[in-house]
Amino acid sequence: MIERALVMCSGRGDLIAPIISFDIDESVGEIPVLMNKLTQVFVNIINNSYDEFEQKKLAQPSLSFTVTQNETMQIIRIQDNAGGAPSEILQEVFNPYQSSKGLNGTGLGLYLVQVVVEEQHHGKVFASNQGDGLMIEIQLPCEA
Numbered sequence: 001m002i003e004r005a006l007v008m009c010s011g012r013g014d015l016i017a018p019i020i021s022f023d024i025d026e027s028v029g030e031i032p033v034l035m036n037k038l039t040q041v042f043v044n045i046i047n048n049s050y051d052e053f054e055q056k057k058l059a060q061p062s063l064s065f066t067v068t069q070n071e072t073m074q075i076i077r078i079q080d081n082a083g084g085a086p087s088e089i090l091q092e093v094f095n096p097y098q099s100s101k102g103l104n105g106t107g108l109g110l111y112l113v114q115v116v117v118e119e120q121h122h123g124k125v126f127a128s129n130q131g132d133g134l135m136i137e138i139q140l141p142c143e144a
Contacts, residue, residue, distance in 0.1 A: 001035060002065050002076075005042030012050045018061040018080075028069045031142050037116045044109040045078050045136050052082035052134075069142065073123075076138040084129035093127045110136075 006020065046063065053061035058081070066077040085093065092098045094114040110127070113136070117125040123140040 001033070001039045002042055004039050005046055008039070008043050009046045009050065012047070016050055016053045016061055018050070018053060018063045021062065021064045022066075023064070024067040025069060028067050028074060029142070031074050031140055033140065034116075034120060037120060041113045041116050041138070042078070044113050048109055049078075049080035049082060049134075052080065056082055058082065072142055073139045074142060076140070077135055078138075079130055079135040080133040081131070082133050084132070084134050085127070090127055090129065094125065113138075 002022075049061075049063055060081075062081045064077075064079050066075075066079075068075045089098075094110050096108060096111040098111075114125050117123045117138055117140070121140050123138060125139070126137045128135050128137070
């Protein structure tokens with residue numbers, strides 16, 4: 001799904017040329033998901049990172065994907081190096097119509113991420129500043 005989302009965003013990625021890295025635990029198994037909806041989740045997150053890369057004109061933008069699994073949850077972490085978000089924005093990042101992009105944002109991207117993850121997949125989603133960027137963590141139950 002992540003690769004599919006990257007392909008869907010590839011036109012933007014060619015202009016920005018971020019370094020993409022994957023760290024996928026070999027023990028991670030398949031879990032029941034709504035493929036198209038979860039792909040859109042990744043597209044929204046990737047596009048947000050690309051927007052930040054463009055705005056900040058980063059010389060070496062990067063996007064990393066880490067996938068692990070414990071007994072009950074599959075954990076997907078997506079992190080960029082675009083500088084993170086101010087704490088007041090982090091507190092409301094999943095609220096509808098909250099955008100840090102002014103007229104260029106609808107404030108629906110991460111809200112829809114939350115709806116799909118939490119309401120349609122019974123998972124959890126978090127945003128935090130990590131290192132030199134923003135990390136979105138998605139936790140999905142291993143069983144439906």
